[in-house]
Amino acid sequence: MLRINSRSTLESTEELEEVLKALANVNRLLLIYSLASGDMNKISVTEMSQKMDITQPAASQHLKILKNANILVAKKEGNYIYYKFNRRSMEKHQKRIDFLFTCAFSKCKQLEKEEK
Amino acid sequence: MLRINSRSTLESTEELEEVLKALANVNRLLLIYSLASGDMNKISVTEMSQKMDITQPAASQHLKILKNANILVAKKEGNYIYYKFNRRSMEKHQKRIDFLFTCAFSKCKQLEKEEK
DNA sequence: AAAGTATATAAGCATATACTTATATACTTA
Protein backbone atom coordinates (compact mmCIF):
# COMPACT_ATOMS: atom_id res chain seq x y z
CA MET A 1 0.00 0.00 0.00
CA LEU A 2 1.18 3.52 -0.78
CA ARG A 3 1.60 5.68 2.30
CA ILE A 4 1.19 9.13 0.82
CA ASN A 5 1.97 11.23 3.86
CA SER A 6 5.11 9.44 5.04
CA ARG A 7 8.50 11.10 4.97
CA SER A 8 10.01 8.45 2.70
CA THR A 9 7.16 8.84 0.21
CA LEU A 10 7.76 12.59 0.04
CA GLU A 11 11.48 12.07 -0.49
CA SER A 12 11.10 9.47 -3.21
CA THR A 13 8.40 11.62 -4.79
CA GLU A 14 10.83 14.53 -4.89
CA GLU A 15 13.39 12.28 -6.56
CA LEU A 16 10.85 11.19 -9.15
CA GLU A 17 9.94 14.85 -9.65
CA GLU A 18 13.58 15.61 -10.52
CA VAL A 19 13.68 12.79 -13.08
CA LEU A 20 10.40 13.84 -14.66
CA LYS A 21 11.51 17.50 -14.77
CA ALA A 22 14.72 16.44 -16.48
CA LEU A 23 12.73 14.49 -19.07
CA ALA A 24 10.07 17.18 -19.53
CA ASN A 25 11.83 19.24 -22.19
CA VAL A 26 11.64 18.84 -25.96
CA ASN A 27 15.35 19.23 -26.60
CA ARG A 28 16.27 16.76 -23.88
CA LEU A 29 13.57 14.30 -25.00
CA LEU A 30 14.80 14.46 -28.60
CA LEU A 31 18.33 13.83 -27.35
CA ILE A 32 17.13 10.81 -25.38
CA TYR A 33 15.26 9.49 -28.42
CA SER A 34 18.50 9.83 -30.40
CA LEU A 35 20.44 7.88 -27.81
CA ALA A 36 17.69 5.27 -27.48
CA SER A 37 17.35 4.77 -31.22
CA GLY A 38 19.84 3.21 -33.57
CA ASP A 39 21.62 6.29 -34.76
CA MET A 40 23.93 7.13 -31.85
CA ASN A 41 25.22 5.43 -28.72
CA LYS A 42 26.74 8.42 -26.95
CA ILE A 43 26.95 12.16 -27.46
CA SER A 44 29.31 14.98 -26.56
CA VAL A 45 28.45 18.59 -25.74
CA THR A 46 29.71 19.78 -29.11
CA GLU A 47 27.75 17.12 -30.99
CA MET A 48 24.56 17.96 -29.13
CA SER A 49 24.92 21.68 -29.77
CA GLN A 50 25.30 20.99 -33.51
CA LYS A 51 22.51 18.42 -33.68
CA MET A 52 20.00 20.56 -31.77
CA ASP A 53 21.18 23.88 -33.22
CA ILE A 54 21.76 25.41 -29.81
CA THR A 55 24.86 27.01 -28.33
CA GLN A 56 27.58 24.99 -26.65
CA PRO A 57 26.69 26.24 -23.14
CA ALA A 58 23.01 25.36 -23.69
CA ALA A 59 24.00 21.81 -24.63
CA SER A 60 26.32 21.62 -21.63
CA GLN A 61 23.48 22.70 -19.33
CA HIS A 62 21.02 20.17 -20.77
CA LEU A 63 23.50 17.33 -20.38
CA LYS A 64 24.26 18.45 -16.82
CA ILE A 65 20.56 18.29 -15.94
CA LEU A 66 20.28 14.77 -17.37
CA LYS A 67 23.44 13.72 -15.54
CA ASN A 68 22.24 15.18 -12.22
CA ALA A 69 18.96 13.28 -12.60
CA ASN A 70 20.99 10.08 -13.11
CA ILE A 71 19.62 9.60 -16.59
CA LEU A 72 23.01 9.93 -18.29
CA VAL A 73 26.58 9.33 -17.19
CA ALA A 74 29.63 11.23 -18.42
CA LYS A 75 32.80 9.46 -19.46
CA LYS A 76 35.92 11.06 -20.86
CA GLU A 77 37.16 9.37 -24.03
CA GLY A 78 40.08 11.05 -25.78
CA ASN A 79 39.36 14.72 -26.34
CA TYR A 80 35.64 14.41 -25.65
CA ILE A 81 33.35 13.84 -22.72
CA TYR A 82 30.67 11.43 -23.90
CA TYR A 83 27.27 11.16 -22.29
CA LYS A 84 25.31 7.92 -22.42
CA PHE A 85 22.53 6.21 -20.51
CA ASN A 86 23.04 5.40 -16.85
CA ARG A 87 21.54 1.95 -17.16
CA ARG A 88 21.24 1.10 -13.47
CA SER A 89 19.51 4.36 -12.61
CA MET A 90 17.32 4.21 -15.70
CA GLU A 91 16.03 0.87 -14.48
CA LYS A 92 15.10 2.43 -11.15
CA HIS A 93 13.39 5.33 -12.88
CA GLN A 94 11.41 3.01 -15.12
CA LYS A 95 10.32 0.84 -12.21
CA ARG A 96 9.04 3.87 -10.33
CA ILE A 97 7.17 5.29 -13.29
CA ASP A 98 5.80 1.90 -14.27
CA PHE A 99 4.64 1.28 -10.70
CA LEU A 100 2.73 4.55 -10.75
CA PHE A 101 0.94 3.69 -13.98
CA THR A 102 0.29 0.10 -12.93
CA CYS A 103 -1.35 1.27 -9.70
CA ALA A 104 -3.40 3.80 -11.64
CA PHE A 105 -4.61 1.15 -14.08
CA SER A 106 -5.53 -1.37 -11.42
CA LYS A 107 -7.51 1.38 -9.74
CA CYS A 108 -9.22 2.23 -13.03
CA LYS A 109 -10.17 -1.41 -13.62
CA GLN A 110 -11.45 -1.77 -10.08
CA LEU A 111 -13.66 1.30 -10.53
CA GLU A 112 -15.00 0.00 -13.83
CA LYS A 113 -15.94 -3.27 -12.14
CA GLU A 114 -17.74 -1.46 -9.34
CA GLU A 115 -19.73 0.64 -11.82
CA LYS A 116 -21.21 -2.47 -13.43
CA MET B 1 13.17 2.90 -36.19
CA LEU B 2 12.85 6.31 -34.57
CA ARG B 3 13.02 9.20 -37.01
CA ILE B 4 14.18 12.01 -34.76
CA ASN B 5 13.98 14.90 -37.17
CA SER B 6 10.56 14.22 -38.66
CA ARG B 7 7.65 16.56 -38.07
CA SER B 8 5.50 13.86 -36.47
CA THR B 9 8.29 12.94 -34.05
CA LEU B 10 8.57 16.58 -32.96
CA GLU B 11 4.81 16.83 -32.46
CA SER B 12 4.50 13.64 -30.45
CA THR B 13 7.58 14.66 -28.47
CA GLU B 14 5.90 17.94 -27.60
CA GLU B 15 2.82 16.02 -26.46
CA LEU B 16 4.97 13.78 -24.27
CA GLU B 17 6.69 16.89 -22.93
CA GLU B 18 3.31 18.25 -21.80
CA VAL B 19 2.47 15.00 -20.00
CA LEU B 20 5.87 14.85 -18.29
CA LYS B 21 5.65 18.52 -17.28
CA ALA B 22 2.22 17.86 -15.77
CA LEU B 23 3.63 14.93 -13.79
CA ALA B 24 6.84 16.74 -12.78
CA ASN B 25 5.53 18.45 -9.65
CA VAL B 26 5.52 17.11 -6.10
CA ASN B 27 1.98 18.18 -5.25
CA ARG B 28 0.59 16.73 -8.47
CA LEU B 29 2.60 13.52 -8.06
CA LEU B 30 1.34 13.08 -4.50
CA LEU B 31 -2.19 13.61 -5.74
CA ILE B 32 -1.69 10.97 -8.43
CA TYR B 33 -0.26 8.55 -5.86
CA SER B 34 -3.37 9.14 -3.76
CA LEU B 35 -5.66 8.39 -6.68
CA ALA B 36 -3.58 5.38 -7.72
CA SER B 37 -3.48 3.91 -4.22
CA GLY B 38 -6.32 2.46 -2.24
CA ASP B 39 -7.37 5.49 -0.28
CA MET B 40 -9.31 7.51 -2.84
CA ASN B 41 -10.88 6.98 -6.24
CA LYS B 42 -11.64 10.55 -7.19
CA ILE B 43 -10.96 14.02 -5.78
CA SER B 44 -12.60 17.44 -5.87
CA VAL B 45 -10.89 20.83 -5.84
CA THR B 46 -11.92 21.43 -2.24
CA GLU B 47 -10.69 18.01 -1.12
CA MET B 48 -7.34 18.51 -2.83
CA SER B 49 -6.83 21.95 -1.29
CA GLN B 50 -7.46 20.48 2.19
CA LYS B 51 -5.35 17.36 1.62
CA MET B 52 -2.37 19.26 0.22
CA ASP B 53 -2.77 22.29 2.48
CA ILE B 54 -2.88 24.71 -0.45
CA THR B 55 -5.49 27.31 -1.39
CA GLN B 56 -8.56 26.43 -3.42
CA PRO B 57 -7.31 28.26 -6.56
CA ALA B 58 -3.97 26.44 -6.36
CA ALA B 59 -5.77 23.09 -6.28
CA SER B 60 -8.00 24.18 -9.14
CA GLN B 61 -4.94 25.11 -11.20
CA HIS B 62 -3.16 21.81 -10.50
CA LEU B 63 -6.22 19.80 -11.49
CA LYS B 64 -6.60 21.89 -14.64
CA ILE B 65 -3.01 21.10 -15.65
CA LEU B 66 -3.60 17.37 -15.14
CA LYS B 67 -6.87 17.55 -17.06
CA ASN B 68 -5.28 19.46 -19.96
CA ALA B 69 -2.54 16.82 -20.16
CA ASN B 70 -5.27 14.15 -20.39
CA ILE B 71 -4.15 12.53 -17.17
CA LEU B 72 -7.41 13.22 -15.34
CA VAL B 73 -11.00 13.76 -16.43
CA ALA B 74 -13.54 15.95 -14.66
CA LYS B 75 -17.08 14.77 -13.99
CA LYS B 76 -19.76 16.66 -12.14
CA GLU B 77 -21.45 14.59 -9.44
CA GLY B 78 -23.93 16.42 -7.24
CA ASN B 79 -22.41 19.58 -5.84
CA TYR B 80 -18.85 18.59 -6.71
CA ILE B 81 -16.67 18.23 -9.76
CA TYR B 82 -14.67 15.07 -9.28
CA TYR B 83 -11.38 14.40 -11.03
CA LYS B 84 -10.23 10.85 -11.73
CA PHE B 85 -7.86 9.07 -14.11
CA ASN B 86 -8.45 9.32 -17.83
CA ARG B 87 -7.79 5.63 -18.42
CA ARG B 88 -7.61 5.66 -22.21
CA SER B 89 -5.13 8.54 -22.30
CA MET B 90 -3.13 7.15 -19.41
CA GLU B 91 -2.63 3.97 -21.44
CA LYS B 92 -1.26 6.03 -24.32
CA HIS B 93 1.03 7.95 -22.00
CA GLN B 94 2.35 4.78 -20.45
CA LYS B 95 2.98 3.17 -23.82
CA ARG B 96 4.99 6.19 -24.95
CA ILE B 97 7.07 6.37 -21.80
CA ASP B 98 7.57 2.62 -21.70
CA PHE B 99 8.67 2.62 -25.35
CA LEU B 100 11.29 5.24 -24.57
CA PHE B 101 12.73 3.23 -21.69
CA THR B 102 12.55 -0.06 -23.59
CA CYS B 103 14.51 1.44 -26.49
CA ALA B 104 17.04 2.88 -24.05
CA PHE B 105 17.54 -0.49 -22.36
CA SER B 106 17.92 -2.44 -25.57
CA LYS B 107 20.54 0.10 -26.58
CA CYS B 108 22.30 -0.31 -23.24
CA LYS B 109 22.35 -4.09 -23.59
CA GLN B 110 23.63 -3.88 -27.15
CA LEU B 111 26.47 -1.61 -26.02
CA GLU B 112 27.36 -3.95 -23.18
CA LYS B 113 27.57 -6.83 -25.65
CA GLU B 114 29.85 -4.85 -27.97
CA GLU B 115 32.18 -3.95 -25.12
CA LYS B 116 32.87 -7.62 -24.35
C1' DA C 1 55.24 28.35 -23.90
C1' DA C 2 51.48 29.58 -27.13
C1' DA C 3 47.49 28.36 -29.71
C1' DG C 4 43.74 25.45 -30.34
C1' DT C 5 39.87 22.55 -28.82
C1' DA C 6 36.24 20.79 -25.59
C1' DT C 7 33.65 21.68 -21.71
C1' DA C 8 31.97 24.30 -17.72
C1' DT C 9 30.52 28.27 -15.33
C1' DA C 10 28.94 33.17 -14.67
C1' DA C 11 25.81 36.69 -15.57
C1' DG C 12 21.92 38.50 -17.76
C1' DC C 13 17.36 38.29 -19.88
C1' DA C 14 12.71 36.68 -21.32
C1' DT C 15 9.34 33.51 -20.29
C1' DA C 16 7.18 29.85 -17.42
C1' DT C 17 5.72 28.06 -13.06
C1' DA C 18 3.59 27.93 -8.56
C1' DC C 19 1.75 30.21 -5.50
C1' DT C 20 -1.10 34.02 -3.37
C1' DT C 21 -5.47 37.24 -2.76
C1' DA C 22 -9.47 39.07 -4.91
C1' DT C 23 -13.29 38.34 -7.69
C1' DA C 24 -16.41 36.01 -10.97
C1' DT C 25 -19.44 32.19 -12.23
C1' DA C 26 -22.58 28.49 -11.49
C1' DC C 27 -25.49 26.02 -8.58
C1' DT C 28 -28.27 25.05 -4.38
C1' DT C 29 -30.97 25.90 -0.78
C1' DA C 30 -33.03 28.50 2.96
Added chain:
DNA sequence: TAAGTATATAAGTATATGCTTATATACTTT
Protein backbone atom coordinates in the same frame (compact mmCIF):
# COMPACT_ATOMS: atom_id res chain seq x y z
C1' DT D 1 -34.61 36.34 -4.04
C1' DA D 2 -30.77 36.21 -1.04
C1' DA D 3 -27.17 33.48 1.05
C1' DG D 4 -24.22 29.73 0.80
C1' DT D 5 -21.11 26.47 -1.51
C1' DA D 6 -17.93 24.74 -5.19
C1' DT D 7 -15.12 25.93 -8.79
C1' DA D 8 -12.77 28.98 -12.10
C1' DT D 9 -10.40 32.97 -13.49
C1' DA D 10 -7.72 37.37 -12.98
C1' DA D 11 -3.90 39.73 -11.38
C1' DG D 12 0.23 40.03 -8.91
C1' DT D 13 4.67 38.15 -7.06
C1' DA D 14 8.70 35.23 -6.25
C1' DT D 15 11.28 31.73 -8.11
C1' DA D 16 12.61 28.47 -11.88
C1' DT D 17 13.79 27.51 -16.59
C1' DG D 18 16.01 27.96 -21.01
C1' DC D 19 18.40 30.49 -23.54
C1' DT D 20 22.13 33.91 -24.70
C1' DT D 21 27.13 36.06 -24.58
C1' DA D 22 31.37 36.33 -22.11
C1' DT D 23 34.79 34.06 -19.69
C1' DA D 24 37.16 30.32 -17.16
C1' DT D 25 39.18 25.71 -16.95
C1' DA D 26 41.38 21.67 -18.64
C1' DC D 27 43.76 19.36 -22.15
C1' DT D 28 46.37 18.84 -26.56
C1' DT D 29 49.20 19.94 -29.97
C1' DT D 30 52.21 22.81 -32.45
